[in-house]
Amino acid sequence: MAKIVAVDTDFADNNLEAAMAQEAGVDFEATRGRTVEAVIRSLQETGAQGAVTSYALFPREVFEACPNLKVVSRTGVGYDEIDVEAATEHGVAVCNVPGYGTEVVSDHAITLVLSVLRRINELDADMRRGVWDYARTRPLGQCRGRTFGVVGMGEIGRATARKAAGLGFDVVCWSRSLKPGRRTPEGYPVLRLEELLQQADVVSLHTALTPETHHLIDAQRLALMKDSAVLVNTARGAVVDTVALAQALCEGKLWGAGLDVFEEEQPFDFSHPIMKAPHAVLSAHAAYWSEESGRELRQRAMQAAIDAVQGRVPVDCLNPGVFSR
Structure with a gap:
């Protein structure tokens, strides 16, 4: 069974993501820690193929250390924490959620x-x-x-x-x-x-x-x-x-x-x-959040990760070419 890990997401809980994973037949686990070391440890220990994250760091070292990884889906529009070029080189899809906010x-x-x-x-x-x-x-x-x-x-x-x-x-x-x-x-x-x-x-x-x-x-x-x-x-x-x-x-x-x-x-x-x-x-980086936009954000980010680990091209993929390899 494919597995997706929520790596340091910016929410009080990950119940919504867990429910979506269960419905899709995907294993799910939530972890904490946004440093490079914490991200690598989370992905290696869980053997995850997918990661959903808010602010965790995904530089080249993560993709080199985690060969099982297929997708990183960020709960936001920006993706400066993720090295998209390195992800592409390692065949990892990078997704975001444009337009939600x-x-x-x-x-x-x-x-x-x-x-x-x-x-x-x-x-x-x-x-x-x-x-x-x-x-x-x-x-x-x-x-x-x-x-x-x-x-x-x-x-x-x-x-x-x-x-x-x-x-x-x-x-x-x-x-x-x-x-x-x-x-x-x-x-x-x-x-x-x-x-x-x-x-x-x-x-x-x-x-x-x-x-x-x-x-x-x-x-x-x-x-x-x-x-x-x-x-x-x-x-x-x-x-x-x-x-x-x-x-x-x-x-x-x-x-x-x-x-x-x-x-x-x-x-x-x-x-x-x-x-x-x-x-x-x-204000404390609150502009992106309303209850309505927050739910859309979480659903779209999680769905992108589910699609990718199940072999489908997500709607909001920054490097869809990785799926043609």
């Missing part, structure tokens, strides 16, 4: 924007201290009359743009796949990144993390932004130089920030300078 992540991005502009966290803190005085938190911003810049126009970026436009923002965008000077099919002007940073009152990041986008927003690019601007990141933490961002906020060279992702999250450093930066609304 489009609406909820874009909801969260917009929520962070509004929270910073309207200073909701600061107003709430005053109320809980017994202070009734909105003037303490002025200035308070609004949507209409402001320019909203979307960096990265994949599914989530486009959904965020749609929602921002609906609120009254003037939307502009940048994407590596779009040519500046043109418009998107929705009618949004495409700018050069530097132009977008200079013009936008809100910059919302929705680009994948690659070597080219690591610290895409660094001190130099932060300096291009308006002192009154807001930066929001629901993409990947390392797209932003967070130390430089904290410094810009503390020095008043940027108005505010809304962050759901951070460069180091496991464990998170609560002494990081961003924790003391003014006008920053922070």
